[in-house]
Amino acid sequence: MVSAAAARLLLLLILSVNLIPITPIVEERPFQAPDGGVKTAVGKSRKRVFPAPHTQEPNPVSEAYGYCNTPNRTEQAWEGHSPADYKLLSVQVMIRHGDRYPLYSIPKTKRPAIDCTLSNSRNPSHPLLSPFISHMGQGSRGHWESPLGSVPRVPNHSSCEMGELTQTGVVQHLRNGQLLHHAYKPHKLLPPVWTPRQVWLETTGKSRTLQSGLAFLYGLMPDFDWTKLTVRHQWNTLFCGSACDCPARNRYLEEEQRREYRLRVADTELERTYADMARTLGLPTRQLRAANPIDSLLCHLCHGLSFPCVPLGDNGSGGCLTLAQFAVIRRQQLDDEADRRRVGLYHKYAILAMYPYLNKTAAKMERVARSNEAGRQPRVGGEEIFTLSSAHDVTVAPLLSALGLEEARFPRFAARVVFELWKSPPVTQVKKKAGKGEKSKAKGGELFIRVLYNGEDVTFHTAFCRSHERHVSQPLCPMKNFLSYVRRDMFSVFNATSYKEACYKPLV
Ligand SMILES: *[C@@H]1O[C@H](CO)[C@@H](O)[C@H](O)[C@H]1NC(C)=O
Ligand SMILES: *[C@@H]1O[C@H](CO)[C@@H](O)[C@H](O)[C@H]1NC(C)=O
Ligand SMILES: *[C@@H]1O[C@H](CO)[C@@H](O)[C@H](O)[C@H]1NC(C)=O
Ligand SMILES: *[C@@H]1O[C@H](CO)[C@@H](O)[C@H](O)[C@H]1NC(C)=O
Numbered sequence: 114m115v116s117a118a119a120a121r122l123l124l125l126l127i128l129s130v131n132l133i134p135i136t137p138i139v140e141e142r143p144f145q146a147p148d149g150g151v152k153t154a155v156g157k158s159r160k161r162v163f164p165a166p167h168t169q170e171p172n173p174v175s176e177a178y179g180y181c182n183t184p185n186r187t188e189q190a191w192e193g194h195s196p197a198d199y200k201l202l203s204v205q206v207m208i209r210h211g212d213r214y215p216l217y218s219i220p221k222t223k224r225p226a227i228d229c230t231l232s233n234s235r236n237p238s239h240p241l242l243s244p245f246i247s248h249m250g251q252g253s254r255g256h257w258e259s260p261l262g263s264v265p266r267v268p269n270h271s272s273c274e275m276g277e278l279t280q281t282g283v284v285q286h287l288r289n290g291q292l293l294h295h296a297y298k299p300h301k302l303l304p305p306v307w308t309p310r311q312v313w314l315e316t317t318g319k320s321r322t323l324q325s326g327l328a329f330l331y332g333l334m335p336d337f338d339w340t341k342l343t344v345r346h347q348w349n350t351l352f353c354g355s356a357c358d359c360p361a362r363n364r365y366l367e368e369e370q371r372r373e374y375r376l377r378v379a380d381t382e383l384e385r386t387y388a389d390m391a392r393t394l395g396l397p398t399r400q401l402r403a404a405n406p407i408d409s410l411l412c413h414l415c416h417g418l419s420f421p422c423v424p425l426g427d428n429g430s431g432g433c434l435t436l437a438q439f440a441v442i443r444r445q446q447l448d449d450e451a452d453r454r455r456v457g458l459y460h461k462y463a464i465l466a467m468y469p470y471l472n473k474t475a476a477k478m479e480r481v482a483r484s485n486e487a488g489r490q491p492r493v494g495g496e497e498i499f500t501l502s503s504a505h506d507v508t509v510a511p512l513l514s515a516l517g518l519e520e521a522r523f524p525r526f527a528a529r530v531v532f533e534l535w536k537s538p539p540v541t542q543v544k545k546k547a548g549k550g551e552k553s554k555a556k557g558g559e560l561f562i563r564v565l566y567n568g569e570d571v572t573f574h575t576a577f578c579r580s581h582e583r584h585v586s587q588p589l590c591p592m593k594n595f596l597s598y599v600r601r602d603m604f605s606v607f608n609a610t611s612y613k614e615a616c617y618k619p620l621v
C-alpha cells in the first residue's frame with residue numbers, strides 16, 4: 114500500500130527542475146562499447162537525466178512529456194561500459210513501474226478511455242510482447258511470496274482500473290530489460306544456468322509494480338525458467354524490510370509536508386487556477402484539489418487525449434480544462450522541487466528512508482565480491498548477481514536524493530537506477546628481494562562501483578564520488594567510497610555515525 118502520506122508526497126513530487134549546469138562527463142579512452150542493439154552516443158553529450166543548463170525557463174509542458182517517457186525512439190544506455198578487462202560481478206537495479214492509469218479521477222468528468230489489455234495490434238507494441246504474454250501464462254510455476262501469487266501477471270481490463278499498468282508501461286519495461294540484456298551479454302553477467310539466489314525479483318504488492326518487474330525481467334532474460342524464479346514481497350514502499358522503524362524519518366517527512374503546504378498556499382496563481390478549474394466543473398475548490406487533477410491530466414497528456422470537458426450549466430459551470438491550467442500546476446511543482454532542495458528536509462528524510470535498501474545493496478555486492486576472491490570455495494547456490502526491485506516514485510525519488518543526486522529529474526514512468534560492481538584485472542607484482550632473486554605475487558583486482566540513472570552514468574555526481582579524482586589508471590569509482598558512505602558518512606548531516614543513532618536523535 115502506498116500510505117496516504119506517501120501518496121500526498123507523490124503529488125508534490127511530480128517535478129523536476131534544472132538549476133545547476135552539469136559539466137558533461139568525459140568518457141575515458143579505454144572504454145569498450147557493448148555489442149549491437151544499444152545505441153551509444155560517444156561525443157554527443159545528450160543530457161536527459163540532468164535537466165538542461167538554465168538558459169531558459171523550464172517549460173512545464175515539455176517537462177511533462179519527458180515524464181511520460183513515450184517509447185517511440187531509440188534510447189542511449191551506458192550500462193555495461195567499462196575499461197577493457199574489467200569484470201562485471203554484480204548488477205542491482207531499482208525501477209519505477211511503467212505508465213499507469215490515474216490513481217484519482219476528476220469528479221464530474223469521464224475517465225480517460227484507455228484499454229489495459231495487451232495487444233500486438235495496438236501502439237506502442239514490441240516484438241517481445243506476444244511471447245511475454247504467453248510466458249506469463251505459465252507463471253504459476255514460479256515461487257511467489259504471499260500475497261503476490263494472487264496478483265494478475267499481466268494487465269487485462271478493457272477499461273483500465275485505477276492505477277493499472279497500461280500496454281505502454283509493459284513496453285517501457287520490455288525495452289529496459291532488453292537494453293540491459295544487450296549491455297550485459299558481452300560481459301557474460303548471467304550464467305547460462307542460474308540459481309534462485311543469483312537472480313530474483315522483489316516488488317510491492319501493487320499489480321503495476323509486479324507486472325513491470327516481470328516485463329523487465331523478460332526483456333533481460335527472455336523465456337526465463339519459472340521454476341527458478343522467486344518473487345519477494347516488500348510491504349513498505351521504501352523497501353526497508355525489517356529495518357523500517359525510524360522515528361526521525363517520519364518527523365522529517367512531516368516537516369517536509371508542512372514546508373510544501375506553506376509554499377503551495379502562498380502561490381496565488383495556483384489558488385486562482387484551482388478555483389477556475391473548480392468553477393468549470395461546478396465543484397467546490399476543496400473537492401477538486403483533493404481529487405489531485407494533475408494525475409489524471411498527465412495521463413490524458415501522455416496518451417494524446419484531449420483534456421476533460423463538462424457541458425455548460427446555468428450557474429457559470431461548463432467548458433474544458435486547459436493546457437494553461439495544467440502548466441500552472443506543473444510550474445508550481447517545479448518551484449516546489451527547487452524549494453525542497455534548498456531547504457534540505459527532504460534530503461534528510463531520504464537518507465533515513467533509503468538506508469535499509471542501500472545497506473542491503475552494499476551487502477549483496479560484498480557477498481558477490483567475496484565469492485569471487487581467488488581461492489574461495491563459492492557457496493552452493495551462488496550470490497546475488499542480479500536482483501531487481503520494482504518500486505514507485507516514492508521509492509526512486511528518495512533513493513536519488515540519498516545518493517546525493519539532488520539535481521536529477523523526478524523519476525519518470527519506467528525510470529531505472531542501476532548499480533554495477535566491477536573488478537579490475539589482477540596485477541602481478543614482481544618484487545626483487547636481495548639474495549632471493551625474483552618473486553612474483555598475484556594481487557587480486559580492486560572493486561569499483563558505477564551508478565546509472567535512465568542509462569546515463571551519474572557515478573561522479575553522487576555524494577560519495579563527486580570529489581574523487583579520476584585518472585587513466587583508475588577511471589572508475591572505488592567500491593570502498595560507496596561502502597563508507599552508506600555505513601557511516603551518509604549520517605554526518607545528522608551529526609551521527611549510524612542509522613540507529615540518527616533515527617533516535619532529536620531533529621537537527
Ligand atoms: C514521441 O512521442 C512524444 C509525445 O508523447 C512526441 O512529442 C514525440 O515527438 C514523439 N517522438 C517521435 C520520434 O515520434
Ligand atoms: C484476459 O481476460 C480474458 C477474459 O477474462 C481471458 O479470456 C484472457 O485469457 C485473459 N488474458 C490474459 C493474458 O490473461
Ligand atoms: C452548477 O451546475 C452544474 C450542472 O448543472 C452542477 O453539476 C453543479 O453542481 C452546479 N454547481 C454549483 C456550485 O451549484
Ligand atoms: C546492514 O547490513 C548488515 C549486513 O551487511 C546487516 O547485518 C545489518 O543488520 C544491516 N543493518 C540494518 C539497519 O539494516
Ligand SMILES: *[C@@H]1O[C@H](CO)[C@@H](O)[C@H](O)[C@H]1NC(C)=O
Binds near residue numbers: 608
Ligand atoms: C555533534 O556531536 C558531538 C558529540 O555528540 C557534539 O560534541 C557536537 O557538539 C555535535 N555537533 C553539532 C553541530 O551538533
